[in-house]
Every structure is written in structure tokens, then in C-alpha cells.
Amino acid sequence: MAEKQKKSGRLQRGLLIGSLALNLLVLGVVAGTVFTGNGPGGPQRVDLTAGPLTRAMEGERRDAVRTALRESGAFERRDRSEIRQDMQVLLATLRADEFDEVAFRDALSRQRARLQSGQNAVLDAVTAQIEEMDSEERAAFADRLEDQARRAPAPRRQSN
Known part of the structure; x- marks a missing residue:
């Protein structure tokens, strides 16, 4: 019985650490995509969030x-x-x-709240730009977004 509880605890810890890593990855992808202005021809990234939306923006809209x-x-230094x-x-x-x-969950909850705040800021900024577009601009944006969605990340190398 005690061995079963240890395995269950290890699994929970592993899942929580994996969740934290995923949250940090998503926050990094959003911030990196927005702040580097990664356009066509740049390095490909894993897009789990609004990355394609920001890359599909052009010029002044992306700057905005x-x-x-x-x-x-x-995305402050703090x-x-x-x-x-x-x-x-x-x-x-650990x-x-x-x-x-409780301490573990509280720390993860704070990380998740930071991530969600960043995601909300990205979506608000992108939505504000889309709202200002006329129908032709939105259609062109949709075409660029579709192109972004079709781009697949480079396959990972298999190590033997």
C-alpha cells in the first residue's frame, strides 16, 4: 500500500512539473514571438498560443x-x-x-496566473488591431494567418 502511494505521489509530482514546464514554454513562446518580430524566413518555433496571429500582422499593426x-x-522584469x-x-x-x-500548488498557480495574464494581453492587443481592419485587410490577414497555420515546425532529429 505504501509503495502504491509513493508511485502515485511521484506521478503527481511529475505531472505538476510537466505542467509548469509547459506553462513556462507557452509564456516564452508568446513573449519571444511578439518581441523578436519573427517574420518569414526566421527560425521556426513551437506555436501553442497566439504566435501565428502576431506573425500574420504586418508592419505598423505588428508594431502596434x-x-x-x-x-x-x-511581460515586466519583475x-x-x-x-x-x-x-x-x-x-x-521537491x-x-x-x-x-499546498506550497507547490500555490507556486504553480502563481505561474499559471502570470501566463494567463500574458496570453490575455497578447489576445487583447491582436484583437484591437483586427477590430480596426476593414474587410479587405481582414481577408488578407486571414490569408497570412492560414499560411502561418500551414507551416509546420521542422521535424526533430532522432538520436540513435
Whole structure:
């Protein structure tokens, strides 16, 4: 019985760590895509969020999205510091003799809230630009977005 509980606890920890890693990946993809202006011919990224939307924006509209995100405060230096602090909490809870589920979940919840705030800021900025488009601009945007959606990330190399 005790062995079964240990396996279940390890599985839960693994799932929580995986969830945190995925959350951080998504936040990184959103911020990186928006702030680097990764256009056609640039390195491909895994797009789990609004990446194709921002890449399909052109010129002044893409710049306006970047400006809106900077002004939103969604990706401040403070967030990186808080992310590191929460990572330290997660590591400490994992290394402790007694697992503190509440502290672990609280740290993950803070990470998720930061991620959601960033995603909301991106979607608000993109939506504001789309609302200003006329029907022809939206149709052209839709074509570029469709093109972005068709681009697949490069296949991973298999190591033997």
C-alpha cells in the first residue's frame, strides 16, 4: 500500500512539473514571438498560443501589438524575478523530506496566473488591431494567418 502511494505521489509530482514546464514554454513562446518580430524566413518555433496571429500582422499593426504589450505591463522584469522565486519554491518542495503540496500548488498557480495574464494581453492587443481592419485587410490577414497555420515546425532529429 505504501509503495502504491509513493508511485502515485511521484506521478503527481511529475505531472505538476510537466505542467509548469509547459506553462513556462507557452509564456516564452508568446513573449519571444511578439518581441523578436519573427517574420518569414526566421527560425521556426513551437506555436501553442497566439504566435501565428502576431506573425500574420504586418508592419505598423505588428508594431502596434508590440507597443500595446510593452505598455500592458504583462511581460515586466519583475515577472522574471517572480518566476525564478517560484521555481526555487518548487525545487525546495521537491527536495524537502516532507512534500508540501499546498506550497507547490500555490507556486504553480502563481505561474499559471502570470501566463494567463500574458496570453490575455497578447489576445487583447491582436484583437484591437483586427477590430480596426476593414474587410479587405481582414481577408488578407486571414490569408497570412492560414499560411502561418500551414507551416509546420521542422521535424526533430532522432538520436540513435
